[in-house]
Amino acid sequence: MTAAELPLGRDVAYPTHYDPGLLFPIARSIGRSALGLAGSLPFIGVDRWHAYELSWLDARGKPRVATATFTVPFDSPSLIESKSLKLYLNSFNAHRVANELGLRDLIVADLSRAAGAPVRFDFGLPPVDTGSGDDRSIDAIELDIDRYGPPDPSQLHSGGEEVTEVLVSGLLKSNCPVTGQPDWASVRIAYRGPCIDRAGLLRYLVSFRDHADFHEQCVERIFSDLLTRCAPRSLSVEARYTRRGGLDINPWRATPDVPAPASQRDSRQ
Structure with missing residues (x-):
């Protein structure tokens, strides 16, 4: 599937079951080659994602909700397209998971596989920046x-x-x-x-x-x-x-x- 074939901007069936196949990785080399970046990169960094709408079912079928932060390293072979990540997270809405640790491990494994490098998962969001005098x-x-x-x-x-x-x-x-x-x-x-x-x-x-x-x-x-x-x-x-x-x-x-x-x-x- 190419980027042009992604389900962006189109009616998409709401995920009814957990589906890691919804994740769509995009090779970072595509954008970097356009900038003349190849081989050793001149930077370090991360991509930090904030998820505000994370929900799943516990072992008894009761809905749970949370927020989360995902951190993808800059040197992962691929970035993860945002609409595909949204659809993937929504696929947990009707999925039973034994506990929060199990959910975290499952998401880490799926995102790391898509990105091609270890992705960090933390429940919760960072604080709001109140500004600096500098x-x-x-x-x-x-x-x-x-x-x-x-x-x-x-x-x-x-x-x-x-x-x-x-x-x-x-x-x-x-x-x-x-x-x-x-x-x-x-x-x-x-x-x-x-x-x-x-x-x-x-x-x-x-x-x-x-x-x-x-x-x-x-x-x-x-x-x-x-x-x-x-x-x-x-x-x-x-x-x-x-x-x-x-x-x-x-x-x-x-x-x-x-x-x-x-x-x-x-x-x-």
Whole structure:
């Protein structure tokens, strides 16, 4: 099955039984080859998923509900398409599982098989981010913008003294490459290096507005363009996408010297 043949944007029969075959992996190499990424990758990272609508039946047939966080490593051969994950999780709605440990083990095995690498499962969601005094929003910059796609890395510039700062924007939007549905996100860019021009960065992020790509691939493009055009000594890019179908995706990519950021959610999530 190709991405064009996925059951996205079409009427789909509601899963009536547990079915791991609903999961649809997509090779990461497809998006990375378009960015010229091959062999040793210039980043580390994870894709953190938040599931808000997880339900199953216990051993006596009583419905149970929970939230959960799935963490997929950046170097897994495949990412997991989000609509297929939604359908897969819904296939537990009428499935009996002896206990929460059994459910977790089953989901971990299925997601790890689809991704091609160990996937971490935790019940519950991370806390909502209340903001940091070190973060600097670039959204209030007054400027004219007339380019909304394709992504325009020529807008990225840096220079002058070396700084260490965190720049954030809530204006990132891209589109699903299969359905064309909008995907909304905030993005957090932490770096050390020549000062990045904030107006150019905002124009660049807005240039994703009509771009069609998966969440994970958008973040890898942003990381790659910033690394190439602005030459930071260290770089971290995290996007927090708003939920669709009871799921949100939060890809993070960074240079190998950067520790993983705290797991948090945006207020929009």
